Amino acid sequence: MTMQERTTDLLVVGSGVAGCAAALAGARAGADVTLATKATRPEESTSYWAQGGVAVTRGDPEAFRADILEAADGAADPEAVDVLVDSADEAVEDVFVETLGVEFDGDDIPDYGREAAHSEARILHVDASTGKHVLAPFLNHLADHDAVEILEDTAALELLTHEGRVHGAMLERDGEWAPCFAGATVLATGGIGACYGRSTNPETATGDGIAMAALAGADLEDMEYVQFHPTAFAGEAPRASKRSGEAAERGEADGDGQGTFLLSEAVRGEGALLRNRDDERFMPEYHADAELAPRDVVARAVEAERDRTGEVYLDVGPLDFEAEFPDLTAECEKRGVDPTEGIPVAPAEHFLCGGIDVDTEGRASLDRLFAVGECARTGVHGANRLASTSLLEALVWGLRAGEAAGGFEAEKIETPELLDRDPTLPEGFAEEKSVRLRRVMDEYVGIERTPEDLGRAQAVLRRLKGEVDAYTRTRTSRSLYELRGTCVTALLVARAAAEQEESRGCHHLVEEPTADAD
Numbered sequence: 001m002t003m004q005e006r007t008t009d010l011l012v013v014g015s016g017v018a019g020c021a022a023a024l025a026g027a028r029a030g031a032d033v034t035l036a037t038k039a040t041r042p043e044e045s046t047s048y049w050a051q052g053g054v055a056v057t058r059g060d061p062e063a064f065r066a067d068i069l070e071a072a073d074g075a076a077d078p079e080a081v082d083v084l085v086d087s088a089d090e091a092v093e094d095v096f097v098e099t100l101g102v103e104f105d106g107d108d109i110p111d112y113g114r115e116a117a118h119s120e121a122r123i124l125h126v127d128a129s130t131g132k133h134v135l136a137p138f139l140n141h142l143a144d145h146d147a148v149e150i151l152e153d154t155a156a157l158e159l160l161t162h163e164g165r166v167h168g169a170m171l172e173r174d175g176e177w178a179p180c181f182a183g184a185t186v187l188a189t190g191g192i193g194a195c196y197g198r199s200t201n202p203e204t205a206t207g208d209g210i211a212m213a214a215l216a217g218a219d220l221e222d223m224e225y226v227q228f229h230p231t232a233f234a235g236e237a238p239r240a241s242k243r244s245g246e247a248a249e250r251g252e253a254d255g256d257g258q259g260t261f262l263l264s265e266a267v268r269g270e271g272a273l274l275r276n277r278d279d280e281r282f283m284p285e286y287h288a289d290a291e292l293a294p295r296d297v298v299a300r301a302v303e304a305e306r307d308r309t310g311e312v313y314l315d316v317g318p319l320d321f322e323a324e325f326p327d328l329t330a331e332c333e334k335r336g337v338d339p340t341e342g343i344p345v346a347p348a349e350h351f352l353c354g355g356i357d358v359d360t361e362g363r364a365s366l367d368r369l370f371a372v373g374e375c376a377r378t379g380v381h382g383a384n385r386l387a388s389t390s391l392l393e394a395l396v397w398g399l400r401a402g403e404a405a406g407g408f409e410a411e412k413i414e415t416p417e418l419l420d421r422d423p424t425l426p427e428g429f430a431e432e433k434s435v436r437l438r439r440v441m442d443e444y445v446g447i448e449r450t451p452e453d454l455g456r457a458q459a460v461l462r463r464l465k466g467e468v469d470a471y472t473r474t475r476t477s478r479s480l481y482e483l484r485g486t487c488v489t490a491l492l493v494a495r496a497a498a499e500q501e502e503s504r505g506c507h508h509l510v511e512e513p514t515a516d517a518d
């Protein structure tokens with residue numbers, strides 16, 4: 001299908017829970033909505049991959065609020081936290097339960113799950129694959145909605161701006177592009193996993209929305225707070241620990257993030273323990289809450305114990321793992337790992353707590369631009385996000401932004417000319433650049449950082465961005481724009497981290513410089 005110029009009241013870019021919620025609320029507010037997603041299947045979205053669930057108040061908003069603020073290490077915005085907590089139960093009931101008919105685990109009383117840094121069990125879930133049980137019906141619902149048009153396999157390349165106002169975006173499909181003029185534009189493009197070698201995000205998380213907004217002049221905030229999940233599958237079966245030598249022979253080693261999947265915090269919430277290669281349980285030495293300490297603390301401890309002893313594994317002996325987590329059991333088995341022998345884990349990039357700076361209705365600093373979900377910085381997460389608040393934030397801010405953005409009329413403006421003098425890139429160009437970028441981010445802008453490393457990272461990333469920019473000046477292709485997105489985003493993270501003089505939450509400074517990456 002050829003790409004044609006279009007106009008719409010509300011353009012939503014991204015089809016995770018945040019984008020879907022914005023589209024739903026926009027349609028409810030009377031707007032005609034265009035939802036553009038570069039995904040061709042719903043599973044190409046971080047929301048779809050979300051495991052743990054959706055936190056609700058269980059009638060005790062004060063406790064929920066206190067847990068969010070505590071996990072955020074003093075950097076959350078209390079007003080934003082109030083909005084999240086005060087809207088949580090109603091939004092979940094309205095959209096997930098009544099509109100989409102999601103059946104969370106549990107009969108008359110929900111089977112509330114517990115995760116790290118939550119003072120009580122308050123998480124609604126469907127097995128450990130909540131995201132897919134929420135997102136699939138959400139997309140189906142919108143596909144049937146008269147006021148919503150979903151454009152699949154359609155990427156946004158650039159925002160259309162004039163005198164500080166955003167008028168839509170240049171959309172691309174099958175190598176053709178055309179402007180989509182919109183009364184308001186909501187970015188819901190997700191995270192930045194593609195900036196790191198190991199991430200729990202899908203490959204499509206290339207930071208597009210953050211880069212587009214930054215290039216258009218929008219304000220960003222808290223970009224240094226990149227959250228690493230402590231227990232992503234480590235890519236290898238347990239090796240020569242004191243446990244079964246046979247288990248060592250199984251599994252598909254990859255070590256570079258391929259095949260990584262998340263072992264939800266819910267597993268530790270149900271009693272799983274973390275042990276090092278010497279089979280020692282180490283978390284009590286790092287934090288009074290042991291395995292249920294805040295995520296940044298556990299991630300650093302797992303990293304330290306892997307460095308010290310060579311391996312960390314999740315001991316699921318204290319629970320009936322197969323019965324409680326059938327989906328995760330199947331994932332382990334696919335990789336030849338018997339969970340009862342211990343599941344090897346390592347930290348992996350998981351969530352960006354910062355992003356496009358927005359107010360409590362998702363409004364960014366540019367007129368008629370909104371951002372929701374992981375690409376946005378609402379202030380809820382501060383320096384470290386509390387588990388199972390991301391789908392909730394996506395839902396709450398998606399609804400608020402969609403409603404606020406739904407009342408504007410599109411206006412046509414002159415659009416930038418995107419050039420395509422030579423559609424071919426040198427062989428291996430994108431691959432080589434993104435491997436280099438990921439190495440720099442892993443080595444210099446990871447869980448532990450030093451001022452020297454952050455300086456080096458910026459120097460290398462600036463060079464990389466310059467090389468990519470030289471091509472985007474004369475060529476237009478989705479992969480090139482995605483690469484530019486990761487370069488811009490990585491540089492923003494490195495720069496923000498370098499400006500931060502103290503450790504806080506996910507931004508952890510150490511004295512010792514780490515290894516050379518370039």
Ligand code: SIN
Nearest residue numbers: 051052264265387388
């Ligand atoms: C998990 O299930 O551990 C992830 C949940 C989250 O990131 O909030």
